[in-house]
Ligand SMILES: Nc1ncnc2c1ncn2[C@@H]1O[C@H](COP(=O)(O)OP(=O)(O)O)[C@@H](O)[C@H]1O
């Protein structure tokens with residue numbers, strides 16, 4: 001296990017800057033999630049940690065060792081990709097042990113490591129199969145197992161669940177969380193899915209346009225977003241923004257903070273979306289779209305509303321006020 005420290009890590013590809021100086025201190029055993037929309041630089045940052053890219057500026061420390069320019073194999077990290085990248089002609093057992101084979105570990109050592117990882121991931125009955133004889137979820141578990149057997153100091157995950165269907169993604173999410181609890185290894189996990197990020201992370205790094213917009217615990221980032229981007233990206237259902245409500249700022253409202261049925265404002269109910277226990281209420285407030293959430297959906301027509309909490313953002317910079 002180890003700490004990870006990024007100092008001013010930036011990356012350009014030719015003239016194109018894709019990552020602006022990122023500072024991040026990951027403590028031993030912490031689960032950090034890099035989250036943001038497609039193309040924001042998540043994989044690039046993770047690849048700089050893995051050694052698959054060398055940063056244009058800044059340093060990467062694992063433990064107290066500077067690995068900024070070290071070869072990937074020389075960093076004691078293991079990476080799990082979205083594409084499982086298993087060897088199709090090898091059994092599950094051999095796929096999982098292959099890195100140790102390359103490292104010339106004795107057979108009994110490899111067998112023990114594979115058996116232990118297989119038990120943890122419930123892969124024991126599948127060890128003699130080929131990847132083609134496995135489901136998508138099983139293949140992804142083998143890819144994770146292959147990382148586990150190396151006992152790395154840091155696990156790196158790049159959207160490992162994105163190829164799985166929705167229900168399997170939920171199951172695997174819980175399994176990953178359990179695995180982390182059990183192993184206590186430092187993890188850096190990339191996803192574009194803010195719900196996955198919120199549920200897995202001890203700490204989030206919200207990236208947009210190559211810039212770390214905010215770093216904090218899921219609740220901190222959700223409750224006190226640093227700017228309009230973070231406020232709109234984190235939280236489900238999403239915050240709605242009112243441009244005309246306030247002269248001096250853009251106002252953001254989370255659906256759970258809309259009080260329906262009483263308050264100083266009048267909105268017109270537009271569409272109601274039942275979600276089971278609760279419903280989302282889409283409204284028109286003076287020509288602007290607003291979403292509320294309630295257990296008692298209102299009748300169509302005009303309705304009194306109020307807000308239990310609002311957020312305000314600078315009109316030009318988007319910074320939280
Ligand atoms: N090898 C490369 N050469 C040029 N541009 C790249 C390269 N790798 C990534 N990029 C660009 O860097 C930006 C960030 O990419 P990436 O880190 O893969 O984003 P994400 O993982 O968040 O979707 C994108 O605009 C992408 O096109």
Ligand SMILES: [Mg+2]
Pocket residue numbers: 042043044
């Ligand atoms: Mg990516």
